[in-house]
Amino acid sequence: MKSLNFNLDFRSGVPSYVQIVEQVQAFLANGELKPGDQLPTVRQLASELSINFNTIARAYRMLDEAGLISTQQGRGTYLLDQPSAEAVQKLKKESLELQSKRFLKSLAKQGFTAEESQQTLQLLFQSWHDGTLEKEPENESL
Numbered sequence: 001m002k003s004l005n006f007n008l009d010f011r012s013g014v015p016s017y018v019q020i021v022e023q024v025q026a027f028l029a030n031g032e033l034k035p036g037d038q039l040p041t042v043r044q045l046a047s048e049l050s051i052n053f054n055t056i057a058r059a060y061r062m063l064d065e066a067g068l069i070s071t072q073q074g075r076g077t078y079l080l081d082q083p084s085a086e087a088v089q090k091l092k093k094e095s096l097e098l099q100s101k102r103f104l105k106s107l108a109k110q111g112f113t114a115e116e117s118q119q120t121l122q123l124l125f126q127s128w129h130d131g132t133l134e135k136e137p138e139n140e141s142l
Contacts, residue, residue, distance in 0.1 A: 008049055013102055016051055018095055020059035039077040066091035
């Protein structure tokens with residue numbers, strides 16, 4: 001079993017299980033993990049990261065549903081051969097929806113209306129589409 005360096009950012013607003021899913025995807029993409037490699041057990045990884053094992057179980061469940069891993073009772077959790085494009089797309093969609101919902105709830109808690117938020121986001125999406133989003137200065141004082 002390979003030693004993987006999972007890093008969780010508890011201040012990011014992104015749930016830990018989503019961060020784990022995204023990191024497994026990144027490990028696969030950059031070659032740190034290959035099909036057939038074994039992942040740590042749920043309890044091992046939970047202990048390593050000092051988080052609840054249900055969080056790891058949820059991440060592994062998402063990875064399993066996406067066809068990236070297979071958990072074999074008594075043997076461990078292994079990466080499968082290259083997942084289908086459909087499975088990867090499903091996982092990306094779930095992650096995007098979760099993060100978007102969290103972001104919108106945060107805006108609502110701060111008192112922004114749906115209309116204000118939508119208007120601002122539309123302008124930002126247009127900047128992103130035009131390729132000018134990265135060139136705009138960020139207001140770090142907010």
